[in-house]
Amino acid sequence: MAEEHGRKWDRCLADSARTGFGVGVVFSRVSFHTRIASLCRPNVARCVGSGMGLGMGYSNCQHDFRSPYLLHGHMVKVDQFSW
Amino acid sequence: GMDVKRICFTSLSLQKCLCGNGAAQPMQSCRRYTSAGDSGSVAGKIVAASLLTVGGGVGGTILYAKWDPKFRAAVEKGVPYSDQLFEMTIGPPPPPPVIPLPKKPVKVEPLQISSVSEASKDSKQPQQMKEKKVAKEEKPPVQQEAPPLPQTIEGENTVVLLFSSEFMQRFSSVQWSHAHVGVSTAEECKECEHEAHAHVVKERPEEVVSARLAAQDRCFNAMLHQTEHVKFLKTTFLDDTLGSSAKLTLQAIGAQEAALSAIANHTSKLKEAMDAEGPSDKTSAQWRSLEDALNERSRAADEAGAALLKAKEELEKLRKVINAAKDSKIDAARPQILAAEENLHSMVVDLDRAVGKVQTAQMEAKIVSQYSELVNEAKAQFQKELDSITPEIQANWKGLTGKLSPDDLNSLIAHAHRRIDQLNRELAEQRVREQIHIEAALDQQRLENQKTLDKAVGTAISHSREQMRLEQEKKIEDVREVMEAEMRTQLRRQAAAHTDHLRDVLKVQEQELRAEAQEVLSSKLMEQETNYRRVTQDQLDAFTLDMNAAYARLKGIEEAIDSHVVAEEEARKAHQLWLSVEALTYSLKTAVADSPTEPLETAAKAVRESCADNEFAVALASALPEESLSRGIYSEASLRARFYQIRGLVRRVAMINETRNSLYQYFLSYLQSVLLFEPEQLAPPTKLKPEDLDTFKLLSYATYSIERGDLELAAKFINQLTGEPRRVAQDWLKEARLTLETRQVVNLLSAYANAVGLGTTQAP
Numbered sequence: 001m002a003e004e005h006g007r008k009w010d011r012c013l014a015d016s017a018r019t020g021f022g023v024g025v026v027f028s029r030v031s032f033h034t035r036i037a038s039l040c041r042p043n044v045a046r047c048v049g050s051g052m053g054l055g056m057g058y059s060n061c062q063h064d065f066r067s068p069y070l071l072h073g074h075m076v077k078v079d080q081f082s083w
Numbered sequence: 084g085m086d087v088k089r090i091c092f093t094s095l096s097l098q099k100c101l102c103g104n105g106a107a108q109p110m111q112s113c114r115r116y117t118s119a120g121d122s123g124s125v126a127g128k129i130v131a132a133s134l135l136t137v138g139g140g141v142g143g144t145i146l147y148a149k150w151d152p153k154f155r156a157a158v159e160k161g162v163p164y165s166d167q168l169f170e171m172t173i174g175p176p177p178p179p180p181v182i183p184l185p186k187k188p189v190k191v192e193p194l195q196i197s198s199v200s201e202a203s204k205d206s207k208q209p210q211q212m213k214e215k216k217v218a219k220e221e222k223p224p225v226q227q228e229a230p231p232l233p234q235t236i237e238g239e240n241t242v243v244l245l246f247s248s249e250f251m252q253r254f255s256s257v258q259w260s261h262a263h264v265g266v267s268t269a270e271e272c273k274e275c276e277h278e279a280h281a282h283v284v285k286e287r288p289e290e291v292v293s294a295r296l297a298a299q300d301r302c303f304n305a306m307l308h309q310t311e312h313v314k315f316l317k318t319t320f321l322d323d324t325l326g327s328s329a330k331l332t333l334q335a336i337g338a339q340e341a342a343l344s345a346i347a348n349h350t351s352k353l354k355e356a357m358d359a360e361g362p363s364d365k366t367s368a369q370w371r372s373l374e375d376a377l378n379e380r381s382r383a384a385d386e387a388g389a390a391l392l393k394a395k396e397e398l399e400k401l402r403k404v405i406n407a408a409k410d411s412k413i414d415a416a417r418p419q420i421l422a423a424e425e426n427l428h429s430m431v432v433d434l435d436r437a438v439g440k441v442q443t444a445q446m447e448a449k450i451v452s453q454y455s456e457l458v459n460e461a462k463a464q465f466q467k468e469l470d471s472i473t474p475e476i477q478a479n480w481k482g483l484t485g486k487l488s489p490d491d492l493n494s495l496i497a498h499a500h501r502r503i504d505q506l507n508r509e510l511a512e513q514r515v516r517e518q519i520h521i522e523a524a525l526d527q528q529r530l531e532n533q534k535t536l537d538k539a540v541g542t543a544i545s546h547s548r549e550q551m552r553l554e555q556e557k558k559i560e561d562v563r564e565v566m567e568a569e570m571r572t573q574l575r576r577q578a579a580a581h582t583d584h585l586r587d588v589l590k591v592q593e594q595e596l597r598a599e600a601q602e603v604l605s606s607k608l609m610e611q612e613t614n615y616r617r618v619t620q621d622q623l624d625a626f627t628l629d630m631n632a633a634y635a636r637l638k639g640i641e642e643a644i645d646s647h648v649v650a651e652e653e654a655r656k657a658h659q660l661w662l663s664v665e666a667l668t669y670s671l672k673t674a675v676a677d678s679p680t681e682p683l684e685t686a687a688k689a690v691r692e693s694c695a696d697n698e699f700a701v702a703l704a705s706a707l708p709e710e711s712l713s714r715g716i717y718s719e720a721s722l723r724a725r726f727y728q729i730r731g732l733v734r735r736v737a738m739i740n741e742t743r744n745s746l747y748q749y750f751l752s753y754l755q756s757v758l759l760f761e762p763e764q765l766a767p768p769t770k771l772k773p774e775d776l777d778t779f780k781l782l783s784y785a786t787y788s789i790e791r792g793d794l795e796l797a798a799k800f801i802n803q804l805t806g807e808p809r810r811v812a813q814d815w816l817k818e819a820r821l822t823l824e825t826r827q828v829v830n831l832l833s834a835y836a837n838a839v840g841l842g843t844t845q846a847p
Contacts, residue, residue: 003814005811006732058746061746062746065739065744065745065746065749066744066745
């Protein structure tokens with residue numbers, strides 16, 4: 001369980017980072033191409049985006065920590081010929 | 084070392100050794116030598132050493148061969164000329180041990196059944212000898228013999244042959260031919276015996292009968308033997324005399340015949356001379372021949388007389404012998420005697436006949452001579468008268484033919500006339516006295532005739548009497564023979580009957596004896612059998628007793644063994660259990676660092692198997708947690724290590740529970756853990772108070788326990804955690820629980836195994 005805890009934390013951080021950056025990047029990109037470009041400088045956009053992302057990540061983490069018994073499943077491809 | 088050297092020196096060349104070229108192991112020793120010094124001295128040393136070794140080997144072999152002959156034999160077999168060497172040095176090999184052969188059984192000579200043949204032999208011998216002797220004697224009189232002679236002799240033989248037993252007839256004529264005169268009787272006997280033996284062996288069943296017959300014949304023959312002997316002698320004597328008499332008789336007869344012929348000759352010559360009035364020289368020759376004839380006749384007459392005498396003597400002798408033989412009263416010789424008598428008689432008859440012939444011839448001759456004398460006398464008278472009348476005439480008949488004068492003639496005629504007258508007168512006178520003379524002559528003649536008649540009649544009578552007597556005797560003899568033959572046949576029949584009777588009796592006896600013997604045998608057998616049965620029964624009983632005892636013991640032993648086996652089994656099981664438990668215990672120790680132990684499945688299975696029939700153990704074994712079986716459990720050390728990790732984590736999430744579980748709280752908790760310092764180890768109280776249920780305290784207690792090795796207490800304390808720390812420590816707790824459980828079970832099992840082992844193990 002401790003490992004799980006650690007894993008959770010890893011996931012959390014990773015997710016947060018990912019989502020943060022990802023959202024940020026996407027937001028920045030999107031905002032760059034849309035008309036709301038006036039108020040959105042790339043950095044700002046990225047910050048906003050990453051902020052949003054981080055926030056999303058945070059809440060995800062929290063949710064994840066709060067529901068400890070929810071398992072994260074992995075999709076495992078089964079080789080069809082290896083019975 | 085020595086052997087190696089020998090091998091080296093004998094099997095390989097010296098050069099190789101010297102050069103050290105040989106790669107094989109034995110060459111190492113050579114190399115040592117080569118490496119030692121220069122080759123010359125080494126070669127010399129090698130040669131010397133080799134010689135020494137060879138000599139030593141040979142000497143040793145010889146000595147050992149002297150001591151052990153088997154070794155010597157083996158060496159001789161293997162090495163070609165070693166036997167010579169051995170012989171030279173040690174000497175000849177020892178002789179092989181003599182095994183005394185069992186003596187050959189002495190040949191049992193076949194029993195010789197000789198008596199029969201012997202008996203027959205005896206009876207045969209004199210026959211044969213007699214036969215031969217008679218054959219010899221037969222030879223001389225054979226030429227001019229009187230017919231009955233050989234027949235009688237042969238008849239004699241046949242009779243004698245017939246006399247012998249039938250058994251004789253079985254022998255082939257070969258035996259007769261074998262028997263030569265002059266062959267020793269012993270040889271004959273042997274021959275005959277062998278023949279007899281052979282015959283005997285072949286014809287055994289008939290032998291019994293014939294043996295009996297022969298036994299009887301033996302009696303005859305025994306009797307006969309003596310009589311035969313005597314008879315033999317007698318008969319030979321008889322035969323001798325017979326032969327001699329026959330000879331002499333023949334001689335006499337011959338002489339008589341000769342005399343007869345001489346007389347006849349003389350008479351005829353005389354007649355011729357009388358009748359012939361021829362020339363004087365012829366007459367003188369005639370007279371001379373006449374004289375010769377006369378001489379001849381006289382001589383022959385004398386001879387005849389002498390022969391006659393001799394013959395008569397001999398015949399007398401023969402008669403005496405015959406009488407003697409007759410007196411001895413040997414029945415069997417009778418025919419011979421009879422034959423001899425007959426011969427005698429015939430001889431006598433012939434002799435008499437011849438004598439009679441001679442006598443008649445003589446008488447005739449006498450008459451003729453008388454007549455010739457008369458004629459001569461008359462002639463002489465006439466001549467004398469003539470001379471007296473005519474004295475001048477020479478009495479020369481030759482001159483008479485033409486020289487006579489008429490006077491002489493006249494005187495001669497006158498004389499002749501006178502003579503004629505005289506003669507007429509005498510004739511007349513004679514005629515007158517004729518009758519008287521004739522009567523006288525007739526009387527005389529009658530007398531003489533009577534005499535001769537009487538004599539002849541007497542002789543004829545005697546002859547005929549003799550003949551009749553002989554015939555009678557012969558008849559008697561024949562009858563006797565016939566009777567004898569009949570008696571013999573009857574006796575033989577009796578013998579055969581006796582034999583049959585004996586055979587029957589013997590058969591009966593045999594059967595009786597057989598039955599008796601069988602009875603005895605069966606009784607003995609029965610006895611033996613009962614004895615045997617008793618003995619075997621005893622043996623069986625004893626054996627059964629022994630067997631029972633043995634069986635009982637065996638059973639006891641088996642029981643003991645079984646119980647032992649059971650106990651052993653128990654012990655084994657206990658040991659096995661203990662071993663498996665130990666294995667299990669050991670497998671608990673196989674946890675390496677942080678990896679769990681190997682799965683306890685196998686060990687647990689072993690344990691289960693080793694205590695299959697023990698419920699407690701089985702229950703215990705099955706009480707092992709699944710995880711430990713499949714995955715194994717962590718060692719205490721690893722748990723301890725892990726605990727520290729958990730501890731840190733637990734400290735960090737100490738504030739989080741179901742209600743306070745936001746990230747901010749997480750942060751706060753983390754802060755708390757950083758800022759809060761509690762003693763790492765706190766000795767846990769014996770009683771827990773509610774304020775002791777603080778996370779950190781609990782952790783301290785648990786640390787303390789774990790440091791002291793008390794996992795259980797630590798686990799207990801950890802179990803008291805709540806909220807997130809509990810969740811975090813959950814797996815550790817699980818592991819700890821698993822380990823504790825397993826350990827507990829193992830300990831129990833071990834204790835149980837120990838207890839069981841202690842129970843089963845017996846102190847020596």
